[in-house]
Amino acid sequence: MNIQQLQAASQAVRDNKAFELFVVAIIIISALLIGAKTYSIPDPLMVVLNWLDTGITVIFLIEIVIRFMAAPEKKRFFHNGWNLFDTLVVVISLIPVDHSDMALIGRLVRIFRVLRMVSIIPELRMLLNSLLRALPQLGYVLLLMFIIYYIYAAIGTTFFEPINDVLWGDISISMLTLFRVMTFEDWTDVMYETMAVYPLSWIFYLSFIFLTTFAFLNMVIGIVVNVLEDEHAQEKAEQDAADGKATLDDLAAEIRELKALLQQQQPPKS
Template sequence: MNIDNLQSRFYSLRHNRFFELFVVGVILFSALVIGAKTYDIPDNVLMIIGWLDVGITLFFLIEVSVRFIGEPQKRNFFKNAWNVFDTLIVIVSLIPVEDSELALVGRLIRIFRVLRMVSIVPELRLLLNSLLKALPQLGYVILLMFIIFYIYAAVGASFFASINATLWGDISISMLTLFRVMTFEDWTDVMYETMAVYSFSWIYYLSFIFLTTFAFLNMVIGIVVNVMEEEHAIEAREQALADGEPTIQDLSNQIKELKEILKNR
C-alpha cells in the first residue's frame, strides 16, 4: 500500500460520520472515567479504571495520528488551533506522572480531554468561535456594566453599611451583594431589610435590576446571536464555494455584468 492510498483511506476515515460518533463516545466515556476517580472506590476497581485510562489515551493517540496522516497538506494540520490543542493534550497525557510530584498536573490534563469534544463537533466549534469573536464587542458592554456596578455599590455602601455591614460593609462586598441581586438569589430579603430603614430603597434595587438584568444582559445576548448569525453565513458561503455552488456575491456580480452588457448594447 503506497503513501497516497494510505492517506486517502485515512482522509475518508477521519470524515466518516460513524468514526466521529465513536470518537465522541470515547470522549464521553473518558469524562465518566475521570469522574469515577473522584469517588472512594476499591483498589481493584481503581486499577481497572487506570487501565481504561491508558487505553483511552492510546486511542486518542491513534485518532490524532489518523487525522494527521489523512491531512493532504501536513503543514495545514498545525495551522488549526484545535489540532494543536488535541495534539498537546494527547502528548502530555502520555507522560507517566501518576507517581510523581506532577500527578495533579496529569489529572488536570486528563480533565481537559473533555474539551476535545469541541474540536470534534463542528456545532460546538461554531458556538465557541462565535463567543470568542464577540468578546471585543462584549468588552464595552462589560465595562459599562462594571461602571454601573461600581456606582450602585458605592451608593449602597454609603447608605446601607450601618444596616448590614456583612452585605454592605465596603464597596467590594457591596458589589458581591449586587451580583446576588442581579441573579435574583433571595434579593427580596436584602431589599426588605433596607426598606425597614429607607422605605424608598426599592427604587435603588429595581433600577439596578432593570439596568443590569433586563438591559445589559439582553445586549450581551443580542451581540452573541448577531455574531453567530454572521458565522453561520460565513460557513454557508465557504461550503457553497467548496461544493462549487454560486453564492449571493457571485450572483450579484453576474447581474452587474449583465447590466453592463445591456448598457453597452
C-alpha cells in the first residue's frame, strides 16, 4: 500500500460516523474511569482499571495517528490548535502513573482527556469557539461589572461593617458577600440584618441585583448568543461556498467530457 492509498484509507476511517461514535464512547469510558478511581477500590479491580486505562491510551494514540495520516498536508496538521491539544494529551498520557516523578502530571492529563470530547464533536467546538470569540466583548462588560462590584463593596463596608464584620469587614469580603447576593444565596438574611439598623438599605440590595443579575448577566448572554449566530452564519457561508465550488468543478468536468466526445465524433479532415 502506497502513501496515497494509506491516506485515502485513513480519511475513510476518520470520516466514518461509526468511528467517531466509537471515539466518543471511549472518551466517556475514560471519564467514568477517572471517576471510578476516586473511590476506594480493591487491588484486583484496580489492576483491571489500570489495564483498561492503558488500553484507552493506546486507542487514543491510534486515533491520533489515523487523523495525522488522513491530513492532506502533514506539516499543517499541528497548526490546528485542537490537533495539537489532542496530541499533547495523548502523548503525555503515555507517562506511567505509578513509580514516577511525573505521575502527578500523568494523572492530571488523564483528567483533561475528557476535553477531547470538544475536539471530536463539531457542535461543541463551535460553542467553545463562539465563547472564545466573545471574550474581547465580554471583557468590557466584566470590567464594568467589576467597577459596580467595587463601588457597592466600598459602600457596604462603610455602612455595614459595624453590623456584621464577618460579611462586611473589608472590601474583598464585601465583594464575596455581594456575589452571594447576586446568586440569591440566602441574600434576604443579609438584607434583613442591615435593615434592622438602616431601614432603607433594601435600596442598596435591589439596585445591585438589578444592575448585576438582570442587566449585566443578560448582556453577557446576549453577546454570547450573537457571536454564536455569527459563527453559524459563517459556517453556513463556507459550506455553501464549498458546495458551489464542487458544483462548478463537476460542471467543468462534464463540459470537458462533452468536448472530448464531440472531437471524437468529428470526421477526419481530408
